[in-house]
Amino acid sequence: MQGSCRNDSRCVDQAMASGRRGSEGRAAREPTGAAFNVKGDEMETSKESTSTHATDAIQLHLGRYAQAMNHDDLPHAVVHAATALVIDTLGVLIAAYPYEPCRISRTLAERSPCIDGATIVGSSLRTSVELAAFVNATTARYAEANDVYARYLPGHMHGHPSDVILPLLAVAERERASGRAFLASVVLAYEVYLWLCDESASGGFDPATFGCLGVAMGAGHLLGFDKARMRHCIAMAAVPNNMLKQVRADQLTPWKAVAAGHAGRAGVFAAELAQAGMPGPNLPFEGRSGWCAHVAGRPITPDTLSTGTYRILGARMKPRPARALTIPAIQAAERVRLPGNGIRDVARVTVEVHRQAADGTHAEHWHPDSRETADHSIPFGVATALLHGQVTVHSFDDARLRDPQVLGIMQKMEIAANDEFTAAFSGHPQHYCARVTVAMTDGTRVSAESGRDDEDLALPKSDTWVSAKFRGMAEEAFGRPRSDALLERLWRLADETNVAELPPAFALD
The missing domain is CATH 3.30.1330.120 (2-methylcitrate dehydratase PrpD)
Structure with a gap:
C-alpha cells in the first residue's frame, strides 16, 4: 500500500507541496530559510551573506537563457525532436526494466514511498521526486540504447543527453505540468548539456556531469524560478557534482548506467535546495577553483550557448543497443x-x-x-x-x-x-x-x-523509424496493442494538459 512520506527528511516533496507552483504562470513558493529574502522577481542576500561579490558571467548567462526559454517560441522541428527523444527514451527504459541493477534501484526507492512524489516508471510505486529521478534515469540508461550526441568533435566531449528526460518527467509529474512545459524543460536541459559538450575539453570527467546541470536548470524552469533562484540552483549543481570518467573506463560495471541516475538525482536536489531558499557557492564557473579551471579544462564563452540553432537537433537515436562507435x-x-x-x-x-x-x-x-x-x-x-x-x-x-x-x-x-x-x-x-x-x-x-543509409547513426530518424524502435523495445512487455496506444498518446505529448497522467500508463505490475 502506498503511504505518505515517512518523514520530512525522507521526502522533501511532501513538505514543499503546499503552495508550490510551476513554470506556466505559477508563483514559486517563498523560501523558509533565512539565507535570502524574496523581493519581486529577485532574491536578495541577507545581511549575514551580503558582500561585494564578483559576478560569474557564465552563471548569469545561463540564468538568463533559462528565463527566456518558452515553448511557444520554440520552432516546430525542435518540439518535434524533443517529443521523439522522449518516446525513444521511454521505450528503452521499458526494455531495461527487468535487469538486476534496475531492480536494485527500485528496491531502494520502495523504502521511501511518497504519494506526493513521482512514479517509478514501469511500476505503480510513487517515491520522492529525487529517487524517481535516480531510478528512472538509471533504467533508461542501462540498455545502452538511448541517444548520443554524434558530433564527436576532436578534443571535445560527447555523451547521452537523454539522461535528463526522466528526471525532468519526475519533476513535471509532481508539478502537474503540461506537456508543453515539460518539453520546454527538456529542450533547455538538452541545450545546456550539449553546449557543455562543445565547450569542454575531453578530460577526466564523465559527461553525466553535464546532465546534472541540465536537469537542475530544467527542473528550475518547471518550478518557475526567478533569475536569482535559478542562479543559486545552477551553482549548487555545478560545484559539488562532477563525476570522474572512470565510470566508463577499463572493465565496466553497472555504474556506467547508474551514473545517469546519480546525476539526475543531484540535479533535482539542487533545484529543491534552491526552492527551499538555500544559497549556492559563489563564482561556480569562473572562480579560481571553479568549473572552468577544473572540469571544462579551458575558459568557456557563454555567448556560444545561443547560436541561433538548437543543439538538440544534433542528438541521434541509436539503431542498436551498443556504444555508438560499435x-x-x-x-x-x-x-x-x-x-x-x-x-x-x-x-x-x-x-x-x-x-x-x-x-x-x-x-x-x-x-x-x-x-x-x-x-x-x-x-x-x-x-x-x-x-x-x-x-x-x-x-x-x-x-x-x-x-x-x-x-x-x-x-x-x-x-x-x-x-x-x-x-x-x-x-x-x-x-x-x-x-x-x-x-x-x-x-x-x-x-x-x-553507413550512408537510413540506418546510419549520424542521420536523423523518421517518425516511422522512431515508432518502430519503440515497439521493438516495448512490445515484449506490453504487447502490440498497448504499445501502439502509448505511441499514439506520446506523439501528442505537447497537447497533454497534465503529464502526471502519463507515467502510470507505463505500469507493468
Whole structure:
C-alpha cells in the first residue's frame, strides 16, 4: 500500500507541496530559510551573506537563457525532436526494466514511498521526486540504447543527453505540468548539456556531469524560478557534482548506467535546495577553483550557448543497443551472409572502422566480463551479429558473455582503421561507416558495409523509424496493442494538459 512520506527528511516533496507552483504562470513558493529574502522577481542576500561579490558571467548567462526559454517560441522541428527523444527514451527504459541493477534501484526507492512524489516508471510505486529521478534515469540508461550526441568533435566531449528526460518527467509529474512545459524543460536541459559538450575539453570527467546541470536548470524552469533562484540552483549543481570518467573506463560495471541516475538525482536536489531558499557557492564557473579551471579544462564563452540553432537537433537515436562507435560494425556484420556451413567454416574476420573506433578498442573489449563492457566491444558485437544475425538488448545478457561460439569468432578477428571511413566520420555531413569481411576455410570471402543509409547513426530518424524502435523495445512487455496506444498518446505529448497522467500508463505490475 502506498503511504505518505515517512518523514520530512525522507521526502522533501511532501513538505514543499503546499503552495508550490510551476513554470506556466505559477508563483514559486517563498523560501523558509533565512539565507535570502524574496523581493519581486529577485532574491536578495541577507545581511549575514551580503558582500561585494564578483559576478560569474557564465552563471548569469545561463540564468538568463533559462528565463527566456518558452515553448511557444520554440520552432516546430525542435518540439518535434524533443517529443521523439522522449518516446525513444521511454521505450528503452521499458526494455531495461527487468535487469538486476534496475531492480536494485527500485528496491531502494520502495523504502521511501511518497504519494506526493513521482512514479517509478514501469511500476505503480510513487517515491520522492529525487529517487524517481535516480531510478528512472538509471533504467533508461542501462540498455545502452538511448541517444548520443554524434558530433564527436576532436578534443571535445560527447555523451547521452537523454539522461535528463526522466528526471525532468519526475519533476513535471509532481508539478502537474503540461506537456508543453515539460518539453520546454527538456529542450533547455538538452541545450545546456550539449553546449557543455562543445565547450569542454575531453578530460577526466564523465559527461553525466553535464546532465546534472541540465536537469537542475530544467527542473528550475518547471518550478518557475526567478533569475536569482535559478542562479543559486545552477551553482549548487555545478560545484559539488562532477563525476570522474572512470565510470566508463577499463572493465565496466553497472555504474556506467547508474551514473545517469546519480546525476539526475543531484540535479533535482539542487533545484529543491534552491526552492527551499538555500544559497549556492559563489563564482561556480569562473572562480579560481571553479568549473572552468577544473572540469571544462579551458575558459568557456557563454555567448556560444545561443547560436541561433538548437543543439538538440544534433542528438541521434541509436539503431542498436551498443556504444555508438560499435554500432556501424555490428550493422555491417548483420548484413553478412555466410555461405556453406556458415559460422563453422569461418577462418578470419576483418572489421574496418574509422580511426576513433579502432583506437577505442582496448584489451578489455576482447575479453568482456560484463554486459557494460560487451556492449562497448566491437569484437563481441560483430561476433554476436555473425552468429545470431541481429544484435538486441538480450544479446548482452550474462549467458551470452560465455558463449563459446561467440568467443571463438572473436579469436579469429582483427580490427583495422579505414581512411575512407575516418574521413566520412570527420566530414560534414558526418557518416558512421564500417565493413566486415569474412574469409571462409575454402577461400571464399564475403563482406558487407554499413553507413550512408537510413540506418546510419549520424542521420536523423523518421517518425516511422522512431515508432518502430519503440515497439521493438516495448512490445515484449506490453504487447502490440498497448504499445501502439502509448505511441499514439506520446506523439501528442505537447497537447497533454497534465503529464502526471502519463507515467502510470507505463505500469507493468
